[in-house]
Amino acid sequence: xxxxxxxxxxxxxxxxFAIVTVTFVATRLSGNPIDTFLGEGLTTEGREALxxxxxxxxxxxxxxxxxxxxxxxGEFGLSFVDRRPVTTVVAERLWPSGQLLLASVALTIAVSxxxxxxxxxxxxxxxxxxxxxxxxTGYAVPSFVLAIVMVLTFSYWLNWLPxxxxxxxxxxxxxxxxxxxxxxxxxxxxxxxxxxxxxxQDFIRTARAKGLRETRVVLKHGLGNASITVISVIGxxxxxxxxxxxxxxxxIFSWPGVGQxxxxxxxxxxxxxxxxxxxxxxxxxVAINTLTDIxxxxxxxxxxxxxx
Numbered sequence: 001x002x003x004x005x006x007x008x009x010x011x012x013x014x015x016x017f018a019i020v021t022v023t024f025v026a027t028r029l030s031g032n033p034i035d036t037f038l039g040e041g042l043t044t045e046g047r048e049a050l051x052x053x054x055x056x057x058x059x060x061x062x063x064x065x066x067x068x069x070x071x072x073x074g075e076f077g078l079s080f081v082d083r084r085p086v087t088t089v090v091a092e093r094l095w096p097s098g099q100l101l102l103a104s105v106a107l108t109i110a111v112s113x114x115x116x117x118x119x120x121x122x123x124x125x126x127x128x129x130x131x132x133x134x135x136x137t138g139y140a141v142p143s144f145v146l147a148i149v150m151v152l153t154f155s156y157w158l159n160w161l162p163x164x165x166x167x168x169x170x171x172x173x174x175x176x177x178x179x180x181x182x183x184x185x186x187x188x189x190x191x192x193x194x195x196x197x198x199x200x201q202d203f204i205r206t207a208r209a210k211g212l213r214e215t216r217v218v219l220k221h222g223l224g225n226a227s228i229t230v231i232s233v234i235g236x237x238x239x240x241x242x243x244x245x246x247x248x249x250x251x252i253f254s255w256p257g258v259g260q261x262x263x264x265x266x267x268x269x270x271x272x273x274x275x276x277x278x279x280x281x282x283x284x285x286v287a288i289n290t291l292t293d294i295x296x297x298x299x300x301x302x303x304x305x306x307x308x
Contacts, residue, residue: 008293012286019282024067027271071279077272081265086276090258094280096166097246097257103172104179105238112184113223113230116191120199121218123192131188138185144248147178151252164254175253179246183237190233194226201225235292239285 051057058066070076076086119131154161154174162171198204199222207217223230250259258277265274 005294008290012290015286016279016282020068020071020279021064023275023278023282024064027269027274067275076276079273080270081268081273086272089273090261090277090280093256093258093261093277096255097250097259099166100172100175100179100246100250100255100257101238103176104183105234107176107180108183108187108237109234111180112187113191115184115188117195117218117223119188119192120195120222123196128192132192135185135188135192138181139189141181143178143182144252146181147174147249147252150174150178166255171253175249175255178249178252187230187233187237191226191230194229195222198222198226231292231295235288235295239288239292 074087078084079086079089082089115131115135119128119135122128150161151163151174155163161173162168163174165171195218199218204217204221207221208214212221246255246257247259247263249255250257251263254260258281262274262277262281264270265277
């Protein structure tokens with residue numbers, strides 16, 4: 001198990017280094033921040049001081065080295081816009097995004113796993129067909145379309161739910177459903193397919209022949225052995241949400257999270273905030289993928305033994 005964990009750690013470090021480098025290059029290609037806001041309302045001396053502080057008067061190579069030193073030392077600089085440490089700016093947005101992510105994942109798991117199992121068990125009845133029709137329909141509707149439809153219906157026309165912010169539990173309803181909609185459809189399909197594959201195995205027929213209750217056969221032996229596929233899909237979905245899935249939804253609902261912050265930083269060319277925000281998201285995604293790989297090994301020892 002230890003060699004397996006070491007390989008995961010090395011892969012995570014290499015991935016993060018590549019992301020750090022790509023982020024630096026991509027932000028510099030977006031344009032010069034001096035042209036957008038550094039010159040507004042500043043004296044010549046103040047402008048030159050800011051340019052020198054952010055190393056904007058030096059070559060890209062020197063900026064990159066200073067950027068790497070800051071990453072290693074934990075000093076990511078000040079925001080061009082807020083003039084505050086970027087760690088503070090991003091930290092204020094992490095928990096709102098985390099709340100929305102956790103709510104969406106919880107809703108996805110709570111809805112899709114039972115639906116997937118039911119669709120597999122009742123695959124020859126109208127129940128299974130109805131579940132798959134709903135799943136395919138949900139998979140075809142993008143999250144931003146679902147979000148806009150809900151805003152028009154439940155906020156504009158019916159005036160039932162608030163749109164902007166995250167002040168109350170009611171603010172969570174529409175963003176959570178919008179983020180979880182496509183995920184529920186996808187996980188339902190994968191759960192059904194994995195269950196169908198497992199329920200056709202010999203050990204399932206043996207369990208039934210022993211007189212075990214159908215509920216135990218389906219949930220313990222069926223869903224338990226289908227967990228590798230389910231864990232894989234859930235890990236990918238959580239990583240996708242953490243990486244980019246919340247950007248559009250947070251922008252539509254003015255959710256004070258990392259996604260909305262990254263959009264604003266990209267528009268204003270706020271390099272320090274954009275760079276640290278992307279790094280924070282990348283760390284979250286890599287951590288989620290690493291935990292998913294560990295969950296694979298715990299769920300099926302053959303995975304870690306095959307790579308030992």
